[in-house]
Structure formats: structure tokens, C-alpha cells
Amino acid sequence: MSFKRGAFIVIEGVDRSGKSTQCRKLVESLGVKGLKAELLTFPDRKTPIGGLISNYLTDKTCTLNDKAIHLLFAANRWEKNERIKDLLNNGCSVIVDRYSYSGIAYSSIKKDMDINWCMQPEVGLPKPDLVFLLTLTDEEMASRPGFGEERYENINIQKSVKAVFKKFAECEDNWKVISAADTIDKIHQQLLKDVLIKVKEVETSPIENLKF
Ligand code: FDM
Ligand code: MG
Numbered sequence: 001m002s003f004k005r006g007a008f009i010v011i012e013g014v015d016r017s018g019k020s021t022q023c024r025k026l027v028e029s030l031g032v033k034g035l036k037a038e039l040l041t042f043p044d045r046k047t048p049i050g051g052l053i054s055n056y057l058t059d060k061t062c063t064l065n066d067k068a069i070h071l072l073f074a075a076n077r078w079e080k081n082e083r084i085k086d087l088l089n090n091g092c093s094v095i096v097d098r099y100s101y102s103g104i105a106y107s108s109i110k111k112d113m114d115i116n117w118c119m120q121p122e123v124g125l126p127k128p129d130l131v132f133l134l135t136l137t138d139e140e141m142a143s144r145p146g147f148g149e150e151r152y153e154n155i156n157i158q159k160s161v162k163a164v165f166k167k168f169a170e171c172e173d174n175w176k177v178i179s180a181a182d183t184i185d186k187i188h189q190q191l192l193k194d195v196l197i198k199v200k201e202v203e204t205s206p207i208e209n210l211k212f
Contacts, residue, residue, distance in 0.1 A: 004203035006036065006093035008084065008126055009195055012101050012165055013134035014158045016144045017180040018187065022134070023097045025188045026195060035199060036092035040084070042077060042099055049076045057150045067117075070107040074121035077103070084126050088207055093199060100125060100210060105164035106152060115164075119212040127208040130198045132191055133169050134180035135162070 011019045023039055030037035045054040049072055056062050056069050087094050100122035108115040138159060147153035169175045178190060
């Protein structure tokens with residue numbers, strides 16, 4: 001029997017679309033089915049680079065240059081590059097809460113931040129086998145419980161980010177758009193079904209690298 005790798009699954013979406021809940025539930029359900037799965041979250045605030053990012057997000061007086069913070073978010077993914085590949089190569093699926101697409105979306109909506117420039121630091125990272133985009137209408141976004149105090153947590157930024165995600169979903173392969181307005185359980189069943197198919201589909205294929 002040949003070796004089987006894990007699947008690399010990403011969930012993207014605006015704030016409060018339920019990404020973290022769905023990621024957790026996927027890892028749980030895969031485990032119940034006897035499939036190895038691990039959860040990663042970006043930004044990973046626990047590393048030294050993640051600490052700088054966390055400070056930038058929570059302290060709005062922090063005046064870090066837009067390109068510098070963009071590169072820190074990308075570096076925070078690069079420091080997990082080997083971990084992701086090792087897990088996948090050991091037959092463990094990796095479920096990720098936000099990835100390069102969040103990095104590109106949140107940075108490229110800023111003034112003088114060219115989207116093609118924003119994509120470059122992401123090139124060469126492991127490419128997800130499947131990206132779920134959890135979507136909310138503007139009305140649904142507005143009706144969800146209030147924002148916290150972090151940078152980017154306001155409705156205009158969320159709307160701009162949503163538009164970038166929508167373009168990715170139209171242009172990239174392996175993206176699946178899911179309404180985040182359904183119940184947690186219904187969404188989970190939908191995601192799980194697709195993930196199980198993907199796990200089978202990619203088990204003998206090589207891990208690809210991101211390119212844009
Ligand atoms: N964010 C997240 C970015 O600006 N760039 C990135 O590369 C990533 C992964 O950080 F507003 C933004 C998105 C969000 C903030 O993310 C923190 P969480 O998921 O809300 O903790
Ligand atoms: Mg948030």
C-alpha cells in the first residue's frame with residue numbers, strides 16, 4: 001500500500017463568519033472518523049513574530065509601516081511552512097483558520113498597497129487543496145453581535161475585504177463558497193462532506209505550492 005498524505009484545508013471569511021467554530025468542528029469530526037487532523041490559526045500570535053502582529057492588532061496607536069506588517073503576517077506563515085508540510089506528509093490533514101488570502105485581502109485594501117505586490121511574499125507556501133469561503137450578506141454582517149476593539153474590526157473594512165475574497169472565489173480553483181447564515185451544524189455537515197471527499201482525492205497527489 002502506498003503512503004497517503006493528509007489534506008490541506010483552509011477556511012476564509014470576514015470576521016464573525018464562524019471560521020474558528022467550523023475549523024474546530026472539522027478537526028473533531030475527522031478525529032471521530034479515525035482520521036488524523038490538526039488545527040492551525042493565522043495569525044499564530046504565540047510566536048515572536050505573532051507577538052508583534054498581536055501588538056499591531058490590539059494597539060491602534062502602533063504605527064507600523066503597511067508593507068512591514070504585511071511581511072510580518074506572511075513571515076508568520078513561512079515560520080509554519082515546514083510544520084504544515086511535515087503534518088501533511090505524515091498523513092495528518094491540516095485545517096487552517098485564515099491563510100494567505102486573508103493576508104492579501106486585509107493589506108491590499110489599504111492605500112498604495114498593490115494587490116500584486118501583496119501576493120508575492122505568499123508565493124511558494126503550501127497551496128491549500130480546498131478553501132472554504134464563509135459568506136455573509138451586508139445585512140447579515142451588520143446583524144451579528146458587535147465587533148471587538150481590534151484594528152480592522154469595522155463594517156467598511158469588512159465589506160472591502162469581502163469583495164477581495166469574492167474575486168478569489170471566482171478566479172482560484174478549489175474554492176467553495178458557503179453561506180455562513182445557516183446553522184452551525186448544517187454548515188459543518190456541508191464542510192465535512194467536502195473535506196472527506198478531498199481527503200480521498202489528494203491522498204496520493206503531491207503537495208502543491210502557492211502561485212498567483
Ligand atoms: N489578518 C489576518 C491580516 O491582516 N493578515 C493576515 O495575513 C491574517 C492571517 O488579522 F482582522 C487580519 C484579519 C483579522 C486580524 O485575525 C486577526 P483573527 O482571525 O480575527 O484573529
Ligand atoms: Mg478577529
